[in-house]
Amino acid sequence: MAAPLLQVSNLNAWYGESHILHGVDMTVREGETITILGRNGVGKTTTLRTIMGIIRERKGEIRFNGRDMAGVPLHRTAHVGLGFVPEERGIFSTLTVEENLMLPPVVAEGGMPVAEIYELFPNLYERRGSPGTKLSGGEQQMLAIARILRTGVKLLILDEPTEGLAPVIVQRIGEILKTLKERGMTVLMVEQNFRFASRIADRFYLMDHGKMVADFPVGELPERMDTLHKVLGV
Amino acid sequence: MSDVIHNSSATSTASGRTERSATASKTYAAFLVIGLLLLLIAPAFLYPIFLMKLLCFALFACAFNLLLGYTGLLSFGHATFFGGAAYFTAHVVKEWGFPPEIGILVGAAGAAFLGLIMGFFAIRRQGIYFAMITLALSQMFFFFCLQASFTHGEDGIQSVPRGHLFGFIDLANTTNMYYFVLGVFLIGMIVIWRFINSPFGMILKSIRENEQRAISLGYSVARYKLGAFVMSAALAGLAGGTKALVFQFATLTDVGWQMSGEVILMTLLGGIGTLIGPIFGAGLVVTLQNYLATSQFPVTIITGVVFMICVLLFRRGIIGEFYASRLGRKLGFEHRR
Amino acid sequence: MTMIFGIPLQAFLGQLLIGLINGSFYALLSLGLAVIFGLLRVINFAHGAQYMLGAFVAMLMLQYFGINYWFALFLAPIVVGLFGAVTERFLLSRLYKLDHLYGLLFTFGLALTIEGTFRYLYGSSGQPYAPPQQLTGATNLGFMFLPIYRGWVVIVSLIACIGTWLLIEKTKLGAYLRAATENATLVQAFGVNVPVLLTLTYALGAGLAAFAGVLAAPVYQVSPLMGSNIIIVVFAVVVVGGMGSIMGAIVTGYMLGIAEGMTKVFYPEASNIVIFVIMAIVLLIRPAGLFGRDV
Numbered sequence: 131m132a133a134p135l136l137q138v139s140n141l142n143a144w145y146g147e148s149h150i151l152h153g154v155d156m157t158v159r160e161g162e163t164i165t166i167l168g169r170n171g172v173g174k175t176t177t178l179r180t181i182m183g184i185i186r187e188r189k190g191e192i193r194f195n196g197r198d199m200a201g202v203p204l205h206r207t208a209h210v211g212l213g214f215v216p217e218e219r220g221i222f223s224t225l226t227v228e229e230n231l232m233l234p235p236v237v238a239e240g241g242m243p244v245a246e247i248y249e250l251f252p253n254l255y256e257r258r259g260s261p262g263t264k265l266s267g268g269e270q271q272m273l274a275i276a277r278i279l280r281t282g283v284k285l286l287i288l289d290e291p292t293e294g295l296a297p298v299i300v301q302r303i304g305e306i307l308k309t310l311k312e313r314g315m316t317v318l319m320v321e322q323n324f325r326f327a328s329r330i331a332d333r334f335y336l337m338d339h340g341k342m343v344a345d346f347p348v349g350e351l352p353e354r355m356d357t358l359h360k361v362l363g364v
Numbered sequence: 365m366s367d368v369i370h371n372s373s374a375t376s377t378a379s380g381r382t383e384r385s386a387t388a389s390k391t392y393a394a395f396l397v398i399g400l401l402l403l404l405i406a407p408a409f410l411y412p413i414f415l416m417k418l419l420c421f422a423l424f425a426c427a428f429n430l431l432l433g434y435t436g437l438l439s440f441g442h443a444t445f446f447g448g449a450a451y452f453t454a455h456v457v458k459e460w461g462f463p464p465e466i467g468i469l470v471g472a473a474g475a476a477f478l479g480l481i482m483g484f485f486a487i488r489r490q491g492i493y494f495a496m497i498t499l500a501l502s503q504m505f506f507f508f509c510l511q512a513s514f515t516h517g518e519d520g521i522q523s524v525p526r527g528h529l530f531g532f533i534d535l536a537n538t539t540n541m542y543y544f545v546l547g548v549f550l551i552g553m554i555v556i557w558r559f560i561n562s563p564f565g566m567i568l569k570s571i572r573e574n575e576q577r578a579i580s581l582g583y584s585v586a587r588y589k590l591g592a593f594v595m596s597a598a599l600a601g602l603a604g605g606t607k608a609l610v611f612q613f614a615t616l617t618d619v620g621w622q623m624s625g626e627v628i629l630m631t632l633l634g635g636i637g638t639l640i641g642p643i644f645g646a647g648l649v650v651t652l653q654n655y656l657a658t659s660q661f662p663v664t665i666i667t668g669v670v671f672m673i674c675v676l677l678f679r680r681g682i683i684g685e686f687y688a689s690r691l692g693r694k695l696g697f698e699h700r701r
Numbered sequence: 702m703t704m705i706f707g708i709p710l711q712a713f714l715g716q717l718l719i720g721l722i723n724g725s726f727y728a729l730l731s732l733g734l735a736v737i738f739g740l741l742r743v744i745n746f747a748h749g750a751q752y753m754l755g756a757f758v759a760m761l762m763l764q765y766f767g768i769n770y771w772f773a774l775f776l777a778p779i780v781v782g783l784f785g786a787v788t789e790r791f792l793l794s795r796l797y798k799l800d801h802l803y804g805l806l807f808t809f810g811l812a813l814t815i816e817g818t819f820r821y822l823y824g825s826s827g828q829p830y831a832p833p834q835q836l837t838g839a840t841n842l843g844f845m846f847l848p849i850y851r852g853w854v855v856i857v858s859l860i861a862c863i864g865t866w867l868l869i870e871k872t873k874l875g876a877y878l879r880a881a882t883e884n885a886t887l888v889q890a891f892g893v894n895v896p897v898l899l900t901l902t903y904a905l906g907a908g909l910a911a912f913a914g915v916l917a918a919p920v921y922q923v924s925p926l927m928g929s930n931i932i933i934v935v936f937a938v939v940v941v942g943g944m945g946s947i948m949g950a951i952v953t954g955y956m957l958g959i960a961e962g963m964t965k966v967f968y969p970e971a972s973n974i975v976i977f978v979i980m981a982i983v984l985l986i987r988p989a990g991l992f993g994r995d996v
Contacts, residue, residue: 182890183890184886184890204886204889204890205889205890205892205893205894205895205896206892207890207892208892209892214887214890214891216887220884220887222879222880222883222884223883224880224882224883225876225880232873232876233877233880233888233891234891234892234893235891235892235893237892281891438802438805438806485981485984485985488984488985488988489940489984489988491801491802492744492801492802492805493940495744495802495805496744496936496937496939496940497940497980497984499933500933500934500936500937500940500977500980501980501981503933503934503977504974504977504978507973507974508974621929621933625809625813628806632806662820662821663817664813664814664816664817664820665813665814665817665818665821666817667810667813667817668810668811668812668813668814668816668817669810669814671807671809671810671813672792672807672810672811674810675796675806675807675810676792676795676796676807679799679803
């Protein structure tokens with residue numbers, strides 16, 4: 131079994147006055163694709179944002195690649211090896227597609243060359259001169275993923291990559307994530323689209339009330355359906 | 365603007381008896397009586413002209429705070445109302461022979477009119493734009509005063525007679541003048557106190573807390589803001605007109621942008637959004653100016669440094685800090701976040 | 702004599718030139734204000750003081766070290782920019798989480814302090830600063846005499862404005878700046894040191910103001926009051942243009958400078974209030990400003 135790339139223990143986080151995470155424990159190993167499942171408002175996005183270092187009111191331990199992230203300021207988390215694709219995609223409207231793509235600094239070798247990115251996402255190449263927000267929702271999502279691939283981070287953190295996208299686009303994003311997986315990229319994502327997640331994830335975390343309540347590999351999915359139905363309320 | 369500039373400790377004193385504990389009410393009454401007594405006997409101990417200047421600026425600062433502290437609007441143009449009223453009062457008293465009480469009322473009315481015009485333009489934008497617009501319009505008024513004939517340009521209106529109050533009280537007598545100024549000051553303060561505790565004042569507060577909610581509740585926010593602006597301008601005018609009679613002149617100094625800055629400092633120093641804070645702020649600034657007037661050291665530097673210190677470290681102001689302090693809380697003043 | 706609208710052509714063009722020069726300073730200063738406001742959300746009241754500092758640094762460098770105009774044109778903005786960087790890093794940066802009005806109040810205090818200090822040290826009256834020898838004299842354009850230095854001011858400030866625009870719109874640093882204006886947290890999560898970016902931006906704005914100050918030194922007198930006189934007008938320019946667009950700030954600066962110059966020709970009494978009047982009219986017609994996006 132590969133060494134843990136990300137190790138989260140007893141993570142608590144606050145958003146202003148409200149206590150959102152109540153002791154999250156999780157492990158992500160190198161090369162794995164992990165999906166966090168859970169109902170709305172249980173703290174999935176907060177978990178990702180706290181690991182990224184965006185939410186600073188936190189307690190507990192986050193270790194990445196053996197390094198304690200407690201003292202790492204936000205602008206250094208990317209350099210340690212974490213790449214973030216936020217929920218609203220975060221495409222900058224005053225920047226062109228290409229400027230958006232080139233914006234995140236390269237933090238390590240091994241990132242995808244721009245030519246290869248454009249090969250993987252031909253639409254982006256065609257529209258590289260137009261403003262970022264003129265893209266369709268699907269293209270924006272691809273741009274948000276593409277710009278992280280360039281940087282050479284070790285862990286890709288995705289928040290709801292398929293939200294609000296047409297089925298054909300969702301399928302395309304699934305293919306892209308599979309390609310990345312074949313290249314050895316480690317992925318941690320939050321996803322509501324269960325069918326999509328089950329096709330690409332190696333392992334699941336089930337989240338409820340600010341902590342992880344279950345953890346199982348994709349193979350155990352059929353026997354876990356009851357628990358899932360109960361916790362997810364589907 | 366999410367959290368509008370204001371001091372939360374203020375809310376407790378401002379929003380009336382209901383929110384204030386019984387202890388605070390008693391403490392407040394005690395302070396009020398002591399304060400009044402001190403003001404009544406003060407001329408026996410302190411130079412009356414200095415006291416009158418202080419009262420005028422205190423009223424000016426409280427009028428300004430009515431807008432900033434209770435409506436959340438930062439005006440950088442209040443010199444227009446203070447200095448404009450000084451010109452109006454000086455002019456009608458000196459050239460037209462109006463009695464002093466009418467002269468001051470004319471000053472306040474004139475300031476209210478200027479406030480209506482300036483407010484009409486300024487409330488079209490919010491936040492810092494509001495500040496910049498009021499500053500620019502105030503500068504325009506400055507240039508107007510520089511060129512208009514009735515202001516006598518750089519010389520100003522000199523040797524304005526104080527006249528006889530109600531026709532028989534000679535205000536040339538300094539003691540009479542002092543108690544007249546004190547009367548004007550107290551009337552102004554009562555008006556402010558009534559205003560912020562009126563339904564109108566309550567709506568202003570809700571606009572400051574959450575403008576969108578006030579709009580969705582169906583309040584014509586613009587009209588309320590304009591009302592507050594005019595009210596604040598009129599009271600600033602009351603202070604300015606009185607000042608013209610105290611010093612018996614009106615000059616360009618009172619309409620310059622530095623004066624607008626000074627009143628902001630007084631309010632910030634005393635405590636934005638506290639009823640009596642600006643009085644203390646004005647007291648400190650006026651005392652400082654008097655003290656430095658004889659020295660070579662320029663007041664501007666001190667003013668600037670105090671400004672920066674207040675903004676960086678001391679945003680609650682003197683009275684705000686007092687309310688939030690242990691003693692303040694013991695006396696029953698809530699400090700609410 | 703050629704006449705235009707009943708005014709001698711000479712006088713008309715002369716005022717047009719003065720308008721262009723004032724417009725150059727308005728453009729440079731409102732551009733700096735817009736750059737700072739875009740990212741820091743601070744209205745830099747000290748902008749006028751930094752403009753004044755630029756002129757003073759140039760003059761003092763000449764007096765004490767014999768550093769000439771050409772070097773001063775580069776060195777003074779760097780000195781003032783460094784001063785700005787220190788101010789931002791240690792003081793202004795503490796205010797970002799608060800209401801924007803506190804930034805305005807802080808920089809107002811800073812402006813008073815700087816201006817007061819220079820008045821204390823050098824008095825209120827202006828001191829002359831001679832233009833460099835290469836730029837003295839005038840050239841005959843056939844229809845008017847153009848003082849060379851004034852022509853230089855117009856051209857150089859235009860270059861500086863376009864240069865700043867290119868820096869922001871076409872470079873990597875500019876892309877960081879624009880992105881951080883939209884979503885600073887995300888840019889930081891991508892690994893860009895946004896606090897340093899904020900410091901650089903404030904230094905850039907202050908440096909631009911100082912650059913304008915050095916340019917202005919030979920045109921006007923070098924006086925501690927030169928900053929506060931111009932900054933209020935520049936605020937009006939910014940209200941007219943709206944601070945959403947860099948190009949908007951530049952264009953509005955030149956337009957209002959020319960409008961002011963033209964007023965001097967046709968109705969001189971109103972020339973120092975015309976910009977405020979235009980501001981009031983724009984507020985009536987387009988409250989968000991001519992190029993404004995944010996109210």
